[in-house]
Amino acid sequence: MPNSAAAALKNGLLLMRPAAVIASSVVIIFSGVYPLFADPAVPTDRVLTAAALLLVGCLLIHGLLTHALNDYTDYRSGTDERSPALLSGGSRVIQNGRISPEALGRFGFGLTAVLLIGAGVLAAMGQIRLAVLLVIGIWGAVSYSAAPLRLSYVPFAGEWLSTFPSTFALGLGGAWLLLDDLPLWAVQNAWINAMYCISWVMVHHIPDLEADRGASPVKRTSVVWAADRFGPAFARLPAVVYFALIGVSALWFAGTGRTLAAGIVLAAAALSVYWLARVDVQDAAAVTACEKKMLLTAMILAIGLGIFH
Template sequence: MKGGILLLRSIAVISSSVATIISTMLPLFLYVSTPNIELISIFILLIFSAFLIHGVLTHALNDYTDHLSGTDTNSPAILSGGSRVIQTEVFSVESLGRFGKWLSILLVMILLVFLMLGYYRLAVLLFVGLWAAVAYSVPPLRFSYRPFIGEWLCTFPSVLFLGFAGAWLALGSPPEWALQNAVINALICIAWVMVHHIPDLDADKNAVPPKRTSVVWAAEKFGLAWSRLPALTYYFLAFTCTAWLIPERFWAGAGVTIVTAVSALFIFKMNVADPVQVSSYEKIMLMLAILNAVWLGIFI
């Protein structure tokens, strides 16, 4: 039980997956005439899936890989550095690896059942989540060990699809506001993940093989102070989406502007060499990400 709770890393799941689900489900409850029982069923399904695939599978595979490479062992382990279930001996390396493998196989079997029964939208959503979890951490792909690729081929599509999934399942096709919310929440998620990687910079560089996150790439290319560049870039991309919002959703755009500006201010202010300070600022950004998701859900 304790191991499962640690592995979930609930704050990360809530600040990304759960937040983006709420961002799309909230307008459906408030403004759309779909029966509440149907919306509640979709909401429960998506929340369960988020905790199963993001909270359990993704973290199990990532913890296993990052322990073998050595980066989690040398992490400051404040917010970053994995769930610590291996380091605290809640799970052995072998048992966590086996668990991740068999859970992946089970999910593939469920995916095939969805296809056979004609539940194509569920199959697509499950495929994207499964792809993101496996491709992010498992060799030979192991995209989290390559700059930019991990966030664009794994994190972004998984949060994007989860973001508009509620509207897609309930309405048949996601409206523009659902796509807008999903894109912005996914970009903000990637942005705070980049902050999350800053305290692990040295551990990632010294891993075997090296974990060359976008943060490591920026620090190696331009210097330590530039390790904040990837996070700032993704917050800026989220801000540019206000041009898409403001013509019809002024207050939604205003909220995104404030959240991205405040987050950027904290990034400029932080001492990237101080993992305690970086992690404390990251907590603020997590809360801002949740606030942004709810704000977008209210003002559609």
């Protein structure tokens, strides 16, 4: 393989941050698609095709587009320069001189244009649902980081208006593409997995608290908002509230007969709150260790909900 191709592949993998994509996207697809293999009304080849399309979409959007635009925006605001860069601080492809800021910006906006054209082609071919899923994913990536919206810089907006719709649609995607009516298990799984995603993203922002405060413009995440309003110890507050909502959702699962799934949901929420309550939010290494446990929990949770549907 030529050196340029090898370098491009390595840069792409660094930019993609595979661990985060697997924990926040790939397992969400599994959670929403695996139960469909047990549905005799849906041919296996159609399930595999839907899963493959969702996987390609999540790698392009959640892996490359989201991180390219986020790295570009956070470089320009200066927050990544000040980040402790353990799991936070972006992919570091700019800081390590692997890709120039201008090239990364061109890549991100160019990929946005290509994907929008792809969505238009799909719509013209009558693949409306697939086109809608693609547009929701593009919206999540672009609105989260790119000006003028840059919703990740606005308290509560980034997670609720960008990340949640994108991950929730990804979780529902398989059932929506293949079934006439959305089954309750699909909605429940998509809800929990999307909620857990935005919860650990809030933990992900904790080590960046001072870097985000020092950015220009200030990256006023929900974590920064909580710490500024209530004190540094409350940087964990947004994540705790979101984990609590997940725990309460276990009642919904139990009420619909999904007792084992309810137990998995409750255990994941309780463990996450326990870990977060004990961590020193001013110790970046400790928060990173906590986040790693949450990434593993996100995977177990999504897989468990898919199996015990």
